[in-house]
Amino acid sequence: MYPFPELLTPRTRIGLATLEEAQMLQRYRVDNRTHLAPWEPERTPGYYTLEACEHSIADSRDAALTDRAYPLLVFDPSRSRVLASFTFSNVMRGVFQAAHLGYGIDHAHENQGLMFEALEAGMGFAFGSLELHRVMANYMPHNRRSERLLGRLGFEREGYARSYLRIAGVWRDHVLTARLHPDHAAA
Ligand SMILES: CC(C)(COP(=O)(O)OP(=O)(O)OC[C@H]1O[C@@H](n2cnc3c(N)ncnc32)[C@H](O)[C@@H]1OP(=O)(O)O)[C@@H](O)C(=O)NCCC(=O)NCCS
Numbered sequence: 001m002y003p004f005p006e007l008l009t010p011r012t013r014i015g016l017a018t019l020e021e022a023q024m025l026q027r028y029r030v031d032n033r034t035h036l037a038p039w040e041p042e043r044t045p046g047y048y049t050l051e052a053c054e055h056s057i058a059d060s061r062d063a064a065l066t067d068r069a070y071p072l073l074v075f076d077p078s079r080s081r082v083l084a085s086f087t088f089s090n091v092m093r094g095v096f097q098a099a100h101l102g103y104g105i106d107h108a109h110e111n112q113g114l115m116f117e118a119l120e121a122g123m124g125f126a127f128g129s130l131e132l133h134r135v136m137a138n139y140m141p142h143n144r145r146s147e148r149l150l151g152r153l154g155f156e157r158e159g160y161a162r163s164y165l166r167i168a169g170v171w172r173d174h175v176l177t178a179r180l181h182p183d184h185a186a187a
Pocket of ligand 1: 035036039102103104105106109110111112113114115116117138139140143145146148149152
């Protein structure tokens with residue numbers, strides 16, 4: 001049923017969405033519009049339509065098939081509701097073998113350790129099946145929840161980039177962090 005391997009955790013199922021799941025994605029976007037807006041790029045009103053969700057899912061599947069990005073949804077165990085999402089984007093191969101990680105969780109499921117649980121499985125997938133060497137995640141200095149989450153996941157601070165990403169319409173500084181594949185020792 002799902003051509004992409006599902007990742008299972010005690011409280012979630014994680015996978016690439018199918019077109020039939022567009023309505024679930026729409027519900028997640030609409031329900032979390034206010035919650036996620038301060039941490040994401042500016043969205044047009046069209047972003048919250050069913051059509052935009054269908055396009056996103058089609059793009060996600062194409063991106064994964066072509067090894068460009070892995071936009072994954074975190075579902076409840078019955079795969080009937082979207083709890084969170086995360087993406088390994090900008091996959092770079094060759095001598096880099098790296099990607100960026102972005103994530104967010106439904107406001108009603110924040111502060112339950114669920115994002116950590118899903119991302120632990122996601123990192124296993126990144127360093128396992130995807131054979132990545134480095135995963136990079138960046139956050140705005142005042143995003144304390146993100147700072148704590150990345151710390152728990154074993155990400156280490158690598159730097160500070162001024163005016164790094166345009167979030168909610170404003171170029172914002174970011175703290176740069178990364179986690180390396182545990183078996184790849186530095187030379
Ligand atoms: C950043 C974000 C994903 C963090 O979500 P989160 O729910 O805090 O993350 P976790 O899954 O790690 O949950 C950890 C919290 O759950 C608490 N918790 C409650 N029950 C728990 C359990 N059974 N197991 C583990 N932790 C539990 C922990 O104490 C912890 O709280 P603390 O950080 O205050 O100590 C979320 O705040 C979010 O979606 N923010 C908006 C989008 C965003 O910022 N995206 C990232 C941009 S860089």
